Amino acid sequence: MKLIRANQTLKLKTNPLVSASDMEVLTSCLKNLSASSSFISMKNFTQHGRTDCLFHSISVSYYSLASASRLPFIWDKRSLVKGALLHDFFLYDWHTKDRSHRFHGFTHPSAALANARKEWGLNEKEADIIRKHMFPLIPAVPRYRESLLVCLVDKLCSAAEILRLRPSSQVKTIYLNTIEKKAE
Numbered sequence: 001m002k003l004i005r006a007n008q009t010l011k012l013k014t015n016p017l018v019s020a021s022d023m024e025v026l027t028s029c030l031k032n033l034s035a036s037s038s039f040i041s042m043k044n045f046t047q048h049g050r051t052d053c054l055f056h057s058i059s060v061s062y063y064s065l066a067s068a069s070r071l072p073f074i075w076d077k078r079s080l081v082k083g084a085l086l087h088d089f090f091l092y093d094w095h096t097k098d099r100s101h102r103f104h105g106f107t108h109p110s111a112a113l114a115n116a117r118k119e120w121g122l123n124e125k126e127a128d129i130i131r132k133h134m135f136p137l138i139p140a141v142p143r144y145r146e147s148l149l150v151c152l153v154d155k156l157c158s159a160a161e162i163l164r165l166r167p168s169s170q171v172k173t174i175y176l177n178t179i180e181k182k183a184e
């Protein structure tokens with residue numbers, strides 16, 4: 001087990017997609033959020049294909065960070081990561097037949113925002129990321145570049161999940177570490 005963990009840590013340090021400093025932002029935010037059992041409970045809800053909501057949210061945060069570092073803008077990476085991790089914090093399985101899920105595509109950003117506000121303080125940018133990630137289905141234009149990036153990366157990750165494309169092994173490692181740490 002120790003050997004596996006050492007190997008995972010090595011992967012986190014050597015993967016070129018996300019820098020070590022960006023990885024620190026992601027792991028520190030995940031550490032704070034995963035103190036909440038509601039946040040971890042996202043692993044119980046299917047998002048797309050075989051992917052659960054927790055994995056999807058980590059994936060969107062990871063690829064948002066990876067994309068941000070390749071674009072020539074200044075980013076608020078803490079807000080980018082926190083907004084991305086909470087953008088689908090709606091806490092139900094939208095595949096189960098229930099009248100309240102009929103308009104899931106339109107209503108889940110508000111549900112995620114309300115749930116997130118019950119547990120954490122959110123700045124304006126983080127709230128905008130969550131509220132507007134379904135643009136253009138919901139005609140609310142993202143106000144910040146962080147919101148626009150999460151909106152785009154969310155669509156790419158969702159398509160990849162539906163097509164069952166394999167994500168970076170680093171995303172899987174972060175996901176397993178998050179669940180394991182909660183179980184310790």
Ligand SMILES: [Fe+2]
Pocket residue numbers: 087088108109133134
């Ligand atoms: Fe969503």
Ligand SMILES: [Fe+2]
Pocket residue numbers: 056060087088154
């Ligand atoms: Fe999403």
